[in-house]
Amino acid sequence: MGGSAVVLAPISGTDVPEVGAxxxxxxxxxLSADQWARSMVPPWPSEAPNHGFHLRSDGRVVGAALAFYSERPVDGRVERFCNLAAWCVDDEHRSQGLRLLRALLGQRGYSFTDLSPSGNVVALNERLKFRHLDTATRLVLNAPLPSRGVHLTTDPGGMASRLSGTPRRILEDHLGAAAARHVVLDVDGEPLYVIHRKDRRKRMPVFATLLYVSSAELLPRAWNRLSRHLLAQGALATLVEDRVAGWTPPGGVVLANPRPRMFRSDALGAADVDYLYSELTCVSW
Structure with a gap:
């Protein structure tokens, strides 16, 4: 089944509600159909050619692969990124699924990231010359720890007033991203900006994952206050990747099998890849 009756096309703005459903x-x-639809349209400015690609059979959506695009400064030049996101195909059209991936990867001029591959997708990505990022991760319990000299705000205006340069731009670009949670900590007069998301492990939505830390030097001094904040937000533990935090919190457990994250690029190395402007900031699964 499937065959020539299945039509491949980019996801345009008019397709977004149906793909979300x-x-x-x-x-x-x-995620409701509306939440999916809103997640597919990121808040940052970008010359995105589409929102990914989808399959239709007899006019009905039978498969989709989302994409999030961005233009990022890297070593004084602008690099174009395409983040591969949710990928799903109906069972009766499973043989058509690779068409979606080929369509995305066939777009020239992009560096590609896949920050949440699972199952057979990891091996498929490896065959397609994706490389693994080092995702060494520590699971750290959050606690109401004492802290002095550290003040915290989550108010958009208050955060913006404390930031400048790249952190300020990242905040402005991600304030409307559905999965991104923001906090700015004042550490003896110096601002530390952290983006985190709520995550599930073993079906339990009680984890925070750090996605961005503006200063690895300030994080150790702010950790107690941040940990207390995350606990108050319902996160019993935080997943801290070495490559994100640049520092390892005390205690916790090193994960034997951290979630894989991958990229493919002719121009960039692993150090040039982060988790911003992506599915991780936009989709609250």
Missing amino acids: YLHHALNPR
Whole structure:
């Protein structure tokens, strides 16, 4: 089944509601169709050619692969990124699924990231010359720890007033991203900006994952206050990747099998890849 009756096309703005409804019933019903649709349109400015690609059979959506695009400064030049996101195809059209991936990777001039591959996708990415990022991760319990000289704000205006340069631009670009949670900590007069997301492990939505830390030097001094904040937000533990934090919190457990994250680029190395402007900041699965 499937065959020539299945039509491949970019996801345009007019397709977004239908694709959102499809992902709601076919991939993750915890997100409503409207939440999926809103997640697909990122808040940052970008010359995105599409929102990914989708498959239709007899006019009905039967598969989709989302993409998030951005233009990022790297070593004084602008690099274009395409983040591969949710990928789902109906069982009866499973043989058509690779068409979606080929369409995305066939777009020239991009560095590609896949920051949440699972199952057979990891091996497939390896065959397609994706490389693994070092995702060494420590799981650290959050606690109401004492802290002095550190003040915290989550108010958008208050955060913006404390930041400048690249951190200020990142805040402005991600304030509307559905999965990104923001906090600015004042550490003896110096601002530390942290983006985190709520995550699930073993079906339990009680974890925070750090996605961005503006200063590895300030993080150790602010950790107690940040940990207390995350606990108050319902996160019993925080997943801290070495490559994100640049520092290892005391205690905790090193994960034997951290989640893989991958990239493919002719121009960039692993150090040039982060988790911003991506599915991780936009989709609250």
